[in-house]
Amino acid sequence: MPTRILFFLICFTILKSQGQYRFDGQINLDEGKTVYLSYIEDYRKLSRIYMDQIIRKTEVDSLGRFSFKGSNLPEENRIYRLHLDGCDMEPKPNPHILGVCDFSQSILFIANNTDTLNFSKSANGQTFCQIASTNPSSDNLQEIEFLKEEMIVDFNDFNSEANKKINSEKWFTSLQEFGIGLNEPLAELFVYDFLSDRRNETYPYYLKNLNANPYYDDLLNRLKNKYPETNYTRLYENEIALDRQIASGKGTMFFTGKWILAFILMLSILLNLYLLLQRKKSKATAKKGILEKLTYQEQKIVSEILKEKTNKEIATDLFISVSTVKTHINNLYKKLNVSKREDIKGLFENQN
Template identity: 55%
Template sequence: MKLKLFIFFLTFTTVISAQYNFSGQIDENNHGKTVYLSVIEDYRKLSRISFDQIIKKTTIDSLGYFSFVGDNLSLTNRIYRIHLDECDALTQNSNHFFGKCENSKSVLFIANNNDTVSFPTSFADQILCEINSTNKKSSAFLEIDIMKEEMAFDFNEFHSVANKRLNSKKWFSNFQSFSLTLNEPLAELYIFDFLSDKRNETYSYYIKDVVDNSYYSQLSKRLQEKYPDEIFTQLYESEIASDKLLHSQNTPQNTSWKWLLGILLGLSIFLNIYLIWQRKTSSQKAKNNALGKLTSQEQKIVDEILNDKTNKEIAADLFISLSTVKTHINNLYKKLNVSSREEIKQLLS
């Protein structure tokens, strides 16, 4: 009986204290700069730094260390990016909008709310290129990137059409076989995003492979089993359906189906717009419901928190005592069912 109670206590304590810790070390030239943490729900934005994906930021300390700690991430795996931004305010938005910013260093990784992940500075002061993690899936993207480099070498060695066809067949098989060993659909989406990119040499082979190869429908099943109802799962299924139809309408005997392709593409666009609208509506509704629970004074304190004011600054701005501020904040935590200022910002910003 005592053993059972001990096991229960240990399990309960672990669940309660579960939190993530993403930390790293940066070379001395970047001390004092800002590091950002983003979550990526749309795999088509994996190669682009986008400010609407950022969920946290921190500053590199005088010893070159940074860290993100909390307990508000998804309990299931998600794709995250940590990036160090050296763009100035004038060039930041335009560079990121077009998906290219040579002044940004970043790393993609897989993690969840229970993981501890570190990014040590490697040889020659290289940063954000090595991952140590409690999650075996975290470094999957780095392994895939190595395969991409090997594939590029193969394609560049001989430029003939025959060589490209043979290399495409070989590397599609290599990537798909490797992805199955990872047992992580998010890593498979990273590979899919690369192989199906219209800008890559691989696209012409992909548009045929998507029809003939059962791998893509099997990936759809794996996504549904592990990540049902997620935006990236729905986006993948929509893309696969559209690409299969696109291949069909490019085949001579199916040219009469062009109208159906237009309908499917239209439905795909409508579905994506609807999903985005639904998400924004739900978020706004939750925000309005939360604000409706608050008194006018509590709403003023929320505004101060959203502006990153300290308790002392809030007390001075509202002409109230520090203890009164603390009491209001404790009431906010209870009413909003949160446990930190960061959660208030996420809920109401």
């Protein structure tokens, strides 16, 4: 048995027993010095690097070797990305556009918390080209990438509707059957993400295929069986439900009606808030106008009346005689055009 394979198996046995992962490899030093590990829960975010997916980073040594190890990853298979950032981070803190560096290289793979993976360079020195792993699913996404490249060549031979139709039928079947054969639903999601992408030539055929082909429901069942409480399964289930509405012609109407109702509701809420604020503003202005008619002592009398105090209690609180209180109240009746204390209360309470 070759020494490298023996060493790899020993590492796998040790790490497996400890419940730890180890991802290591070697890169070309002229391509960068930092390697990032990302954890991807949304299969619609596989096409490029998203900064909010990064969970760890490491610096390479003088020979370009790097290593990630620990025990903090999920026990089940998940999709991960290693990427090498070749951008010069100085002097700008973030030279990327939409999270992508033109000089970045990356690789997608499947792994879990007990896996040992080695990312070796190819014979011509290409980084992230080969995966040696204790997990048979780790290189599934790479295998699918090779098939996708063949498919793209077929589509580019002739840019005609007949060619698109023939190749769509051929490659939908080929890719879906290949995914089933891998026995890994996450790899099938990688295929689904590509075939159902609205930007691809495959999207019109996907909508036709969605309701006619039992494959999509079968994939949902496989996801529910193997990854029941994950974002992968929830996102896929929601997407095929919405896409089926679009495929049947109800999707556009659904979204149009939904957004019209939402807009009307929001407009109604904003209008009510505006009217409420205007009413409060109007009442505050009216109250201020009434108070401006009164002297300072009369305003104090009004305040005491609103507290349900008698003439005697008002006189005691304001250190004036009861007759003076009565005089002020009579003046209030004239200024406010009312005839009793209850009218004063009603007038000011309605303004609060």
